[in-house]
Amino acid sequence: MAMLPERGRVPSMATSGLPSGKVLVVDDERANIEVLTRMMTREGYEVISASNGELALAAVARYRPDLVLMDVNMPVVNGFEACRQLKRETATRLLPVILLTGLAATEDRLRGIEAGADDFLSKPFAVDELRARVRSLTRLKRYTDELESAESVILSLALTIEARDPCTGGHCERLARYAVALGAQLGLDEEQQIALHRGGFLHDVGKVGIPDAVLLKAGALTEAEALLMRQHPIIGDALCGQMRSLQAVRPIVRHHHERQDGSGYPDGLRGDAIPWLAAVISVVDSYDAMTTERPYKRAKTPDQACAELRDEARKGWKHPTIVEALIDLELSGVLAR
Numbered sequence: 001m002a003m004l005p006e007r008g009r010v011p012s013m014a015t016s017g018l019p020s021g022k023v024l025v026v027d028d029e030r031a032n033i034e035v036l037t038r039m040m041t042r043e044g045y046e047v048i049s050a051s052n053g054e055l056a057l058a059a060v061a062r063y064r065p066d067l068v069l070m071d072v073n074m075p076v077v078n079g080f081e082a083c084r085q086l087k088r089e090t091a092t093r094l095l096p097v098i099l100l101t102g103l104a105a106t107e108d109r110l111r112g113i114e115a116g117a118d119d120f121l122s123k124p125f126a127v128d129e130l131r132a133r134v135r136s137l138t139r140l141k142r143y144t145d146e147l148e149s150a151e152s153v154i155l156s157l158a159l160t161i162e163a164r165d166p167c168t169g170g171h172c173e174r175l176a177r178y179a180v181a182l183g184a185q186l187g188l189d190e191e192q193q194i195a196l197h198r199g200g201f202l203h204d205v206g207k208v209g210i211p212d213a214v215l216l217k218a219g220a221l222t223e224a225e226a227l228l229m230r231q232h233p234i235i236g237d238a239l240c241g242q243m244r245s246l247q248a249v250r251p252i253v254r255h256h257h258e259r260q261d262g263s264g265y266p267d268g269l270r271g272d273a274i275p276w277l278a279a280v281i282s283v284v285d286s287y288d289a290m291t292t293e294r295p296y297k298r299a300k301t302p303d304q305a306c307a308e309l310r311d312e313a314r315k316g317w318k319h320p321t322i323v324e325a326l327i328d329l330e331l332s333g334v335l336a337r
Helices: 030-042 053-063 079-088 106-114 127-164 171-185 190-202 205-209 223-229 232-240 250-255 276-290 302-315 320-332
Strands: 022-026 046-050 067-071 097-101 119-122
Touching: 022 030, 022 053, 030 046, 030 067, 030 127, 046 053, 053 067, 053 079, 067 079, 067 127, 079 097, 079 106, 097 106, 097 127, 106 119, 119 127, 127 171, 127 190, 127 205, 127 232, 171 190, 171 276, 171 320, 190 250, 190 276, 205 232, 232 250, 250 276, 276 302, 276 320, 302 320
Parallel strands: 022 046, 022 067, 067 097, 097 119
Antiparallel strands: none
């Protein structure tokens, strides 16, 4: 009979001095769960248990553990498939999974690696080795969570900057959506599409360093004000530069105002020197700006915006392949607001 996920007793961190964290133990043998629960509890972890892969997936969604210790041979959903599902989802792909099994064949270990397991131990396992690997992987998860928290702060900052200008409401969200759709249209892989999504939100994060008097000015900027405004990609690049998780986004932040003919900023890159993802954001950024009403201009229709983008491609400002891919998306209705 399947067991519902259970939670183990948590020892006092103040007295134990042991590492904290939450471990999900998954096994269809009750005795195995009890052994692993005692072991992990002594190490200072809160323990949750489940008796098969299906219940494990539910427990992950409900309790958000820091690590999963999972048997392979289980009813309903086995450990390989449960691991594969966890690694397939964006929200859980960084969750460490250690597969435990009595299977020693090389093909079974390869199945575990292909499923995305972070570690693979054969039963009977060495207790000290298991403890060390759990500690190592939970420490890595903690570092990853810290990176994600820092990234969330930067994303919140980007939305706060957008909120400074009432005319740009929803711009970042639309850009992220348009950019991912355009990336898929261009055949970009999943990691590149993730970078485009983040880049849609973060492309103008450097505007945090631009005074409201310049950022929100209704009329034309003076030469000095324009030079100041052109610093925002450099400021944004510096803000993202210390976070490894945003390394793929940095070229977007710094180079989304470059032009194919070299007349853009801040570095005057031209042609293939412009990062491809930055060129994609440049096109969707212009499209959204053209089709959004502002106090100083009326919104263009999608057809008018597409015609203007083609004109900019002829002038050497935008990449023609990206422009044509966006026009195909617009004609198919994907870019509808």
